[in-house]
Amino acid sequence: MGHDLMGQLVQYIQSYLSSDQTPGAAGNMFWVLVYILAVFVGLSIAVIAMNWLERKILAHMQVRLGPMRVGPHGLLQPIADAIKLLLKEDIIPAEADVAIFWVAPFMVVLAAFTVFIVVPFGPTHAVTDMNIGILFMLGVSSLSVLGIVMAGWASNSHYPLIGALRSSAQMVSYEVAMGLAVVSAIVMTSLNASGTGTLSMIGIVQAQQEQGVWFIFKFFPLGLIAFFIFAVAMVAETNRAPFDLAEAESELTAGFHTEYSGFRWSLFFLAEYSAMIAVSSIAVTLWLGGWLRPFPNLLSGSTWDLIFSLFPGVTFLFLAAMCFFNAVRMPKHPFFRIQTIGLAGFGVVLGLIGLVMLVPAVRIRVQDIFWFAAKVATFMYLYIWYRGTFPRYRFDQLMQMGWKVLLPMGLGVLILTATAGLWPSIQHSIWHP
Amino acid sequence: MAVDTAFNMAPVATPFFFYMLSGIMLIGGILVITRKNPVHSALALITVLLAQAAIYLMLYAPFVAGVQIILYAGGIMVLFLFVIMLVNIDRAAKERTFNSQWLVGIVAATALGGLFVAVYTKGNNIFPEHALSVIENDNTQKVATMLYGQYMFAFEIASLLLLVAIIGAVVMAKKRI
Amino acid sequence: MEAMLHITTLHYLVLGAALFLLGVIGVLTRRNVVIVLMSIELILNAVNLNLVAFSRLWGGVHGQIFAIFVITDAAAEAAVGLGILIAFFRNKETVNIDEVHLLKW
Numbered sequence: 229m230g231h232d233l234m235g236q237l238v239q240y241i242q243s244y245l246s247s248d249q250t251p252g253a254a255g256n257m258f259w260v261l262v263y264i265l266a267v268f269v270g271l272s273i274a275v276i277a278m279n280w281l282e283r284k285i286l287a288h289m290q291v292r293l294g295p296m297r298v299g300p301h302g303l304l305q306p307i308a309d310a311i312k313l314l315l316k317e318d319i320i321p322a323e324a325d326v327a328i329f330w331v332a333p334f335m336v337v338l339a340a341f342t343v344f345i346v347v348p349f350g351p352t353h354a355v356t357d358m359n360i361g362i363l364f365m366l367g368v369s370s371l372s373v374l375g376i377v378m379a380g381w382a383s384n385s386h387y388p389l390i391g392a393l394r395s396s397a398q399m400v401s402y403e404v405a406m407g408l409a410v411v412s413a414i415v416m417t418s419l420n421a422s423g424t425g426t427l428s429m430i431g432i433v434q435a436q437q438e439q440g441v442w443f444i445f446k447f448f449p450l451g452l453i454a455f456f457i458f459a460v461a462m463v464a465e466t467n468r469a470p471f472d473l474a475e476a477e478s479e480l481t482a483g484f485h486t487e488y489s490g491f492r493w494s495l496f497f498l499a500e501y502s503a504m505i506a507v508s509s510i511a512v513t514l515w516l517g518g519w520l521r522p523f524p525n526l527l528s529g530s531t532w533d534l535i536f537s538l539f540p541g542v543t544f545l546f547l548a549a550m551c552f553f554n555a556v557r558m559p560k561h562p563f564f565r566i567q568t569i570g571l572a573g574f575g576v577v578l579g580l581i582g583l584v585m586l587v588p589a590v591r592i593r594v595q596d597i598f599w600f601a602a603k604v605a606t607f608m609y610l611y612i613w614y615r616g617t618f619p620r621y622r623f624d625q626l627m628q629m630g631w632k633v634l635l636p637m638g639l640g641v642l643i644l645t646a647t648a649g650l651w652p653s654i655q656h657s658i659w660h661p
Numbered sequence: 662m663a664v665d666t667a668f669n670m671a672p673v674a675t676p677f678f679f680y681m682l683s684g685i686m687l688i689g690g691i692l693v694i695t696r697k698n699p700v701h702s703a704l705a706l707i708t709v710l711l712a713q714a715a716i717y718l719m720l721y722a723p724f725v726a727g728v729q730i731i732l733y734a735g736g737i738m739v740l741f742l743f744v745i746m747l748v749n750i751d752r753a754a755k756e757r758t759f760n761s762q763w764l765v766g767i768v769a770a771t772a773l774g775g776l777f778v779a780v781y782t783k784g785n786n787i788f789p790e791h792a793l794s795v796i797e798n799d800n801t802q803k804v805a806t807m808l809y810g811q812y813m814f815a816f817e818i819a820s821l822l823l824l825v826a827i828i829g830a831v832v833m834a835k836k837r838i
Numbered sequence: 839m840e841a842m843l844h845i846t847t848l849h850y851l852v853l854g855a856a857l858f859l860l861g862v863i864g865v866l867t868r869r870n871v872v873i874v875l876m877s878i879e880l881i882l883n884a885v886n887l888n889l890v891a892f893s894r895l896w897g898g899v900h901g902q903i904f905a906i907f908v909i910t911d912a913a914a915e916a917a918v919g920l921g922i923l924i925a926f927f928r929n930k931e932t933v934n935i936d937e938v939h940l941l942k943w
Contacts, residue, residue, distance in 0.1 A: 325698070325700065327701060327704075328700055328701070328704065331704060358723060359723045359724075359798055359799070359800055359801055360723045360724055360726070360727040360800075360801055363724070363727035363728075363731070363801075364727055364730070366731065367727055367730035367731035367734075367735055368730060370730075370731060370735035370736075371730070371734060371735055373735065373739050374707060374734070374735070374738060374739060374742065377739065377742045377743070377746075378700070378704070378742070381700060381742070381746055389746075393743075393746075396739065396743075400739065424799075424802050426801075427801050675845050676842070676843045676844070676845055679845045679849065683849075683853045686853065686857060687853075687856055687857070687860070690856075690857055690860035690861070690880055691860060693860070693864060693873070693876055693877065693880060694860055694861075694863055694864035694867070694868060694873070694877055694880075699872045699873055699876075702872075702873055702876055703876065706876050706879065706880070709880065709883065710883065713883055713886075713887065716850070716853075717890055720850070720890050720891060720893075720894045721894060722890050722893065722894070722902045722905075724902065724906075725886075725890055725902045725905050725906060725909075728906055728909055729886075729909060732909050732910070732913055733879075733883075733909060733912070733913075736913060737879065737912065737913050737916045740916060740917060740920060741872065741875070741876065741916070741920070744872065744920045744923060744924060745872055747924065747927075748872070748923065748924065748927045748933050756869065756934060757869065758868070758869070758870075759867045759868065759869065760867060760868065760869045760935075760936060761936075762866070762867070763866075763867040765866075766863060766866030766867040767863065767866075767867070769862075769866060770859050770862050770866065773858075773859060773862060774855075774859050777855040777858075777859070781848065781851060781852060781855070800899070800902075803899045804899050804902060804903060804906075807899050807900070807903055808903055808906070812903055815907060819907055819910050819911070822910075822911065822914055823910065823913075823914055825914075826913075826915070826917050826918050827917070829917075829918050829921065830917040830918055830920070830921035831921075832921075833918070833921035833922055833924070833925045834921045834924045834925060
């Protein structure tokens with residue numbers, strides 16, 4: 229009886245591996261939990277890496293070095309920050325509403341993490357494939373506005389309240405522009421052979437695969453304008469530069485999270501970076517072809533497939549080579565010995581991962597996830613680039629741009645996209661009334 | 662009970678989720694009507710709305726669940742929170758929570774509850790049990806076909822209604838017309 | 839007990855009725871106008887639950903479309919109601935619904 233149970237359990241676990249659906253669609257609870265855990269761990273590693281990358285890249289753009297002391301080239305800085313935040317004193321302001329003060333960071337983190345159950349890393353690599361995927365993502369990411377309003381209210385202080393009201397007004401305004409840009413991309417999914425569009429994230433990427441073109445290049449320049457509207461609106465949605473008036477240090481002393489310290493502040497920080505990755509995933513899925521490799525039709529054939537499938541392994545080997553190069557260039561002083569060894573060890577780990585990714589059996593499974601992650605990483609780099617380049621928008625300029633510039637542009641793009649998509653049948657009905 | 666039926670396909674542990682979600686909704690509803698601080702009531706109402714969206718998912722209505730999350734929890738509740746922050750004054754915190762006719766209100770609600778109980782126990786056999794086993798993957802497409810086809814007039818009226826509501830809200834909240 | 843384990847349409851209807859009752863009690867007994875408006879939202883949600891449950895029972899999407907329209911109208915009504923509340927609050931500095939008695943005989 230015990231053997232029977234184990235045998236059935238193993239068979240249940242293995243029965244998913246031969247299906248071609250996401251674990252949620254196949255109803256397999258074990259693999260759903262595995263995927264959720266993998267997304268959670270991956271997201272945490274991504275946020276930690278983003279912290280380090282932001283400080284280093286911003287520093288190099290400002291012609292300085294950034295953190296260099298904590299680990300080799302500051303690689304352990306995020307871990308030091310996390311330990312510091314965990315050990316800080318937990319301060320609750322006097323006469324603050326304690327229940328709301330507790331709930332607000334959890335609401336923001338909930339909204340930021342729940343969207344990742346429909347993000348498609350591959351044709352079967354999502355936690356589940358909901359029928360309303362993109363609608364779910366837009367809706368749940370709009371729940372973070374509630375958390376921000378509650379955080380500002382519960383702090384019982386002027387700066388957080390003003391910061392929260394401005395932040396939430398900005399997020400709500402740019403959600404409208406985001407929604408219109410998303411709708412114009414969804415309209416493009418209905419132009420495939422079967423005639424019906426889809427809201428599911430995996431279906432959108434498969435529509436791009438069927439139509440043979442990434443939606444950013446479809447009906448040029450309409451796809452590009454829609455992508456541009458979404459790219460601007462998503463930066464404003466996540467309260468990042470140049471739209472970070474509500475939380476910049478020089479303006480409102482950190483806005484709605486002024487009174488939060490220690491672990492609660494790190495929850496807001498985690499939620500902000502997760503929201504950035506989430507809206508970048510939406511942009512990548514809708515316009516940049518999701519997990520598809522570049523040029524699937526132009527450069528097709530088995531040799532080009534082979535070359536493109538070598539990219540993951542080669543990328544990690546290149547990173548390992550850079551680690552070794554920098555380890556050699558470290559100062560030859562006894563104080564730096566541990567750092568040099570640490571950097572060389574990190575390089576060895578990266579090199580091993582790269583070599584594992586060159587193995588053919590791993591290559592074909594991992595390249596979808598790699599291309600998706602590479603495109604999202606490009607967006608993260610763009611976020612950091614914007615922060616280092618653009619001056620901050622004033623709040624009334626921000627709201628004016630959201631309502632008076634992006635919204636009419638979004639409407640215009642939507643109407644033109646629908647017209648361009650229906651142009652054959654419009655033409656037909658004009659000439660054959 | 663064989664082990665493989667526990668691992669079976671499609672709805673997993675429906676009674677557990679239904680009772681958990683309905684418990685959350687009822688507790689949230691009781692919190693909405695009994696809390697003194699309106700911000701706490703708003704928070705409880707957000708919980709009720711999100712649990713309601715999950716119940717819509719259980720009823721195989723994913724599009725309505727998405728609309729509920731976006732509009733109700735992400736739109737209307739933000740509006741409520743903004744207005745609560747604008748009108749929240751200290752004098753309100755010292756007033757009584759329930760008004761003077763609370764007993765009459767409870768009696769009327771109990772009468773209504775008795776009516777519901779009578780309807781649901783006497784009329785139980787007018788709800789036949791079709792067990793619909795099709796899991797709709799194209800719920801959105803069906804809703805869209807109906808909405809822009811058969812219910813097009815109602816759709817246009819609803820957009821006109823929203824326009825009237827926008828104008829009305831702006832006019833009423835302005836300081837000088 | 840077994841009757842409680844199989845979830846039928848009646849379960850959803852009873853849940854909707856319970857929410858409706860909670861909303862009615864909120865509207866009838868609370869003094870704060872904002873709480874009354876939130877109880878009205880509870881009532882509308884209970885109605886939506888009934889509509890969607892019956893849509894599931896009978897197989898078409900008509901109930902779901904009606905529910906979408908109800909949600910839209912709830913948004914419009916909440917906006918207008920809160921606008922009225924703000925205009926009233928600017929005059930009387932109170933959110934007590936018992937103070938709205940200027941037209942009482």
